[in-house]
Amino acid sequence: MTQVSSIAEGQASTPLSSSKSVTLRIARYNPEHDSERKFMEFSIPYEKWTTVLEAILDVKKHFDHSVAVRYSCRQATCGSCGMIINGKPRLACFTKISELDSDVVTVEPMNNFPIIRDLAVRFERLFDAHHKIKPYLIRDDSEITSNEKEFLQSPEEVEQYIQFSNCIKCGLCNSACPTMATDSSFVGPQALAQAYRYVADSRDKGKDSRLKIIDESHGIWRCHFAGSCSQVCPKGVDPAMGIQFLRGYLLGFRS
Amino acid sequence: MVNKMRESIIMKIHYGTALAAVALVAVHILMRLTQNFAESLEYSSVIANYQFLPYAGMLEIILILLSIHGFNGLRVILLELKQGRAYEKAVSYGCVAAMVGLIAYGSRTIIMVNMGMV
Amino acid sequence: MKPIDENKEGIGGMINPRRYGIERVAYLFMRLSGLGLLAYFIGHIYETSSILRGEVGWNEFLEITQTNEGHALLAIVIAMCVFHTVNGIRVMLGEGGVGVGKPARPDYPYIPASQNAKHKIGIYSAIVLAAIATMYGLAVMYGE
Numbered sequence: 001m002t003q004v005s006s007i008a009e010g011q012a013s014t015p016l017s018s019s020k021s022v023t024l025r026i027a028r029y030n031p032e033h034d035s036e037r038k039f040m041e042f043s044i045p046y047e048k049w050t051t052v053l054e055a056i057l058d059v060k061k062h063f064d065h066s067v068a069v070r071y072s073c074r075q076a077t078c079g080s081c082g083m084i085i086n087g088k089p090r091l092a093c094f095t096k097i098s099e100l101d102s103d104v105v106t107v108e109p110m111n112n113f114p115i116i117r118d119l120a121v122r123f124e125r126l127f128d129a130h131h132k133i134k135p136y137l138i139r140d141d142s143e144i145t146s147n148e149k150e151f152l153q154s155p156e157e158v159e160q161y162i163q164f165s166n167c168i169k170c171g172l173c174n175s176a177c178p179t180m181a182t183d184s185s186f187v188g189p190q191a192l193a194q195a196y197r198y199v200a201d202s203r204d205k206g207k208d209s210r211l212k213i214i215d216e217s218h219g220i221w222r223c224h225f226a227g228s229c230s231q232v233c234p235k236g237v238d239p240a241m242g243i244q245f246l247r248g249y250l251l252g253f254r255s
Numbered sequence: 256m257v258n259k260m261r262e263s264i265i266m267k268i269h270y271g272t273a274l275a276a277v278a279l280v281a282v283h284i285l286m287r288l289t290q291n292f293a294e295s296l297e298y299s300s301v302i303a304n305y306q307f308l309p310y311a312g313m314l315e316i317i318l319i320l321l322s323i324h325g326f327n328g329l330r331v332i333l334l335e336l337k338q339g340r341a342y343e344k345a346v347s348y349g350c351v352a353a354m355v356g357l358i359a360y361g362s363r364t365i366i367m368v369n370m371g372m373v
Numbered sequence: 374m375k376p377i378d379e380n381k382e383g384i385g386g387m388i389n390p391r392r393y394g395i396e397r398v399a400y401l402f403m404r405l406s407g408l409g410l411l412a413y414f415i416g417h418i419y420e421t422s423s424i425l426r427g428e429v430g431w432n433e434f435l436e437i438t439q440t441n442e443g444h445a446l447l448a449i450v451i452a453m454c455v456f457h458t459v460n461g462i463r464v465m466l467g468e469g470g471v472g473v474g475k476p477a478r479p480d481y482p483y484i485p486a487s488q489n490a491k492h493k494i495g496i497y498s499a500i501v502l503a504a505i506a507t508m509y510g511l512a513v514m515y516g517e
Contacts, residue, residue, distance in 0.1 A: 031378065088392050111382040121380070163479045176393065178400060181386035183335040184379055200476070217343070221262045222335060225467050226400035227488050228393040236479025241487035248470035250263045251270075270465055277458055292513050296435060298428040305424075318418070325411040332404060336384065357418060364422040373427055 021045045022097050024055050026067055027108040030117050039106070040064065046097045052105060053081050053092035056119070068118035076234055079170030083119050084108040089175040089232045110175040126171050129191035133213055135198065138206025157202040164197035164242050166235040173229035173239050185218035189229035192220055193239035196246040211249055220247055265327060272324040279317045286310070305368040318361040326354040396488060399460055399496040406453035413450050444514045451510040456503040463495035 024044050029037040042063055044055045053071055060067050069092075071081040076094040085095055085107055097105060113121035143150050173189040174180050180188055195214055199207045214220040223243050230240040248254040286304065287295045294300060304310050330350040334343055367373065382389075390398040423434040437443060467473055467487075472495075474486025 109380065111380060111386060113380055114377045115380050122377075125379075159478065160476055163476050166479055178387045178397070179335055181382035182384060183338065184381065185338045186335070215261055215263045217262050217334060218338070219262065221266050222331070223468075224400055224403070225396070225464055226393070227396035227485070227492075230485035230487050231393045231396075233485065234483065236481075236483030236485070238474070238479075238485040238487050240485065241473045241476065244468050244473045244487065245470045245476075247468050251267065251469045253469035253471065273461055273465070277462075280454075288513070292516075293439075298424075298431045301424060301431065321414055325407070325414055328407045329411060332408070335387075357415060360422065361418040364418075364425060368424055373425060 020047075022055070022102075023104045024059060025104060025106040026056065026059065026118065027106075028067070028118055029109075029115055031115060037108075048096070048098050050097050051093050052085055052090075052095045052097060052100075052107060055097060055105070056092060056107065068116065068120045070120045077168060079168030082110050082170040082172045082175065084110060084175070089172040091170060091172070091234045094234050110171055112175050112177070112180040113171060121171075123169075123171060126169065126174055126188065126190060129187045130169070130194055132187065133191050133195040133198075133210055134206060135194050137198065137201065137204045138209065139204065151203040153202055160202070161197050161200035164193050164200065164237055164239075167194060167197070167237050167239075168235055170234065172232045172234065173237075176228040176232040178226050178228060179222045179224065183218060183222060186222050187214065187219055189223065189239040189243060192223065192246060193229075193237055193242040196242035199246060199249070200242075207249070211246075214246070215250060220250065223247070269324060269327050272320040276317060276320040276324060279313055279320070282313065283317060302368065302373070305365065306371065308369065311365050311369040315362060315365050318365070319358055322354045322357050322361075326350040326357075394488065395493055395496050399464075399499070402456060403460055403464065406457040409453045410450070410457060413446075413453075444511065447514065448507050448511050452503040452507040455506040456499045459499035459502050460496060463492060463499065467492060 021043050024042045025039045026042070027037050028034075028040050042059045044058050046055060051074075053069075053074060056067065056069050057071075060069070069081070069083075071093060072078040073080070074093045076091050079091070081092040082089060083092055084090075085092065086100055086102060086105060089110055092107070107119060109115045109119050109121045113123065113125070115121055167190065169190065171190065173193070177186075177189050179186050192214060195210050198204045199210055220243065225240060225244060227240045230238045233239060245254065289295065290300065305314075327350065330346055333346045333350075388401055388404075390401045420434050420438075423430040426433075438447070472489070472491040474489055477486070
């Protein structure tokens with residue numbers, strides 16, 4: 001089903017002087033009563049700075065308020081608006097229509113995540129995998145019970161893990177991963193990168209227990225360094241780097 | 256036995272067999288280039304190779320290394336395509352069986368020719 | 374209760390190399406060459422067992438391989454073997470954390486350090502060496 005609609009003058013959310021418009025194709029699917037995905041098309045005016053999220057919200061405002069989309073901060077901090085934009089997992093708020101260089105922008109829900117409706121997907125698997133790798137500092141003492149006021153770290157020690165702590169759990173890496181495309185049991189690049197975030201933290205003493213958790217047939221060994229996770233990460237976490245460093249511990253390259 | 260082996264051990268074997276096979280397969284291929292290529296494939300040349308014990312031993316080792324590496328690679332690909340306890344067990348044991356079968360079949364050739372039973 | 378559709382991309386997503394750069398292409402070629410080499414290896418073990426049928430059996434096998442189709446197949450095998458080997462060494466080193474860059478505070482435009490020139494050069498070298506080895510192999514096979 002397609003529906004081509006244009007914003008009437010006077011209702012436009014962008015200045016009427018804009019002469020550029022783009023066709024926004026939105027995937028529509030409600031698992032409760034649809035048997036397959038359909039696309040609806042909308043003609044949206046845009047400026048150089050218009051993001052895909054703004055275009056989708058324009059559609060909700062002027063054409064079809066029932067389009068289901070998850071978003072929050074609009075500034076690539078919360079990780080809510082991950083979706084497939086023109087075939088690649090991206091954050092809708094962080095992707096400008098002008099940078100896509102295309103007259104047609106197709107938005108679909110992220111792959112490898114069950115669909116709730118339209119562009120909104122379930123994150124339980126990502127959260128479960130994240131929880132599995134123990135995403136917290138493991139040590140016997142704590143900053144309350146120890147003699148020291150706080151666990152000190154040098155700037156060099158912080159540099160070892162700070163980039164991996166930038167993860168906003170947007171799930172784009174899991175969507176891009178070729179192993180996640182077919183393997184339902186794979187922990188995923190997000191969880192593995194977070195496992196490394198804690199292993200690399202000098203305050204943590206749980207390296208052995210985390211390595212044991214990921215050393216299984218659907219754990220770290222199903223990563224093949226395709227690097228797609230790092231290609232799509234919007235925060236520079238570079239999960240592929242973290243995963244290979246983590247694997248280095250298991251292979252004996254690091255101790 | 257297969258299911259009890261830690262995945263890290265299996266993958267270290269996978270990488271180890273790869274590195275060892277690279278060296279030995281290079282020798283195997285270069286042997287074809289020591290003579291004229293067509294001559295090196297003649298029956299008498301090949302029999303002479305098989306009956307030279309170190310070379311036959313090398314072929315046996317290549318057979319074992321590449322069978323392990325190849326079928327473990329296949330196991331990994333098949334495990335990623337579908338999951339489930341019964342399927343994963345079947346894939347693991349099937350690949351081990353295929354590995355053993357191929358090693359047995361190839362060893363039969365090497366041993367029989369080496370012992371002059373042709 | 375209806376099982377939840379996981380919306381997995383499936384095998385089409387696994388084998389689609391188009392969206393993510395040369396590293397994803399290398400991943401695909403690695404899988405394809407691995408499967409191809411396994412198939413060739415099984416065939417090679419079977420065909421070379423023809424020596425057990427004496428000189429007649431061996432020469433029958435040689436006749437099959439010394440055709441244009443046989444040479445073409447062997448050329449493809451050479452390409453797969455060299456690519457799989459060279460890229461395999463690159464992947465082994467990368468998977469141990471070698472050449473994947475150093476952790477640092479990320480800054481816009483967030484270029485991933487692990488997808489660096491060293492590994493890209495490794496991949497292109499594997500492709501180029503495979504091409505060179507194939508051409509050499511064809512020269513040897515057709516040179517006589």
